[in-house]
Amino acid sequence: MLQQYKHILVAVDGSYEAEIAFKKAIAVAQRNDAELLLVHIVDTRAFQNVSSFDSAMVEQVTAAAKKTMADYVQTAEDAGLKNVSYTIEYGAPKTVIARDIPKERNIDLIMIGATGLNAVERLLIGSVTAYVTREAPCDVLVVRTDLENKPVLATTKKPSPDNEQ
Template sequence: MFQKMVVAVDGSNQSLRAAEQAIFLAEKCSAHVYVVYVAERIGLKAEVIDSWDLYGITEQRKRRVRLIEKQARNKGISYEVKILRGEPASTIIRFAEEEYADLIVIGSRGLNQFQQLIIGSVSHKVMKKAKCSIMLIK
């Protein structure tokens, strides 16, 4: 069915549910899962070593991504966590295309509801522009 899945996460409850569904489906299909977190990159400092910090990812969001990793590991799922920089929708789509993913799993709402009102949701943009199948999780 599916061989490569991209699950877009931002630390929100919606993205955690999306990850749970991706892991469940990956277990059934023996698929590889890319856990993709897209962030704006902040200024670099020589003393910064942790790649999480290069992107300004909060502790709460780090914990949630690590929880997803733990769930995938416990289920024996093949997975990779990718921290990417850029505009979320186009970055998710580009990554999925580069990895020949056949499914993108994404939550219907992320963390920034104000931005969604002004320029539209990431999930809506991904649904409109992605070339592969999309699973939208409410």
Template sequence: MFKNILVPLDGSKDSFKALAYAKEMAQMFSATLFVTTIIDPSVAIPAGVPPVGGIVPVQVELDVREEAAHVIDEAKKELAGTNIQVKYTIVSGTVNDEIATNLPEKEEIDLIVLGKSGKSALEKLIVGSVTKYVVQHAEVPVLVTEAASE
């Protein structure tokens, strides 16, 4: 039924709960997992750090990329020892568009699995709800996983 499953990770507990669901589904359907972390240049700059000449300071970009690589490494640990085919990517772009449309079109995704919420309540207020956007705009089925228990 599903051949290509997209799992966007932001490092939150909920995103890794989504990975656990996607792992089970990939095994059930012999599907390929597309595990990604998205770096959104418009929100990667911490408050109070002005871009220099419109360019994100180099150290900020390096820190964001290092965090993204760490998230991917954690996913690799979660999926180690399975026979699931996995493609790992770090993508730069607008989070909502990458998850809802760009990656599904590029990778022929037929299911998106994501957590109910992201890293923090503050980010949700500032950035808006990625989950809500994806559910409303994706042209493929979206599975929203329950919140991780604390």
């Protein structure tokens, strides 16, 4: 029996690894004629340590996320996808991606970039990717290679304005 996914979630956070996962998710959604749901999580725990917490900060982050997500949707639609949407959620990325959204939206595949954390960082703060692979109620595809199937973590990151030639 051929597995066909109908509701694909891809987590995007602005990282290089998430960008590659997004590009591969477009291809998987095309092959499966599936809905693609783009998810961005605003980690509200980051705001808890700000002594002068201001709701304007959350509004700024949300506005920037909306613009970014609209650009992602446009890219997916330009690639030929017809059923693309996004959601911006607030909370702990691990649980929102692994548990909340899959249950609410009937997700059958989560695509997520491999972590860029080193071993010490994973030990101290944990990896969203590792948590999602353990706790999700559906299949999880961890994207470890770029579009040419070369390891993402071994490839050169996107050029920054500082190191462009």
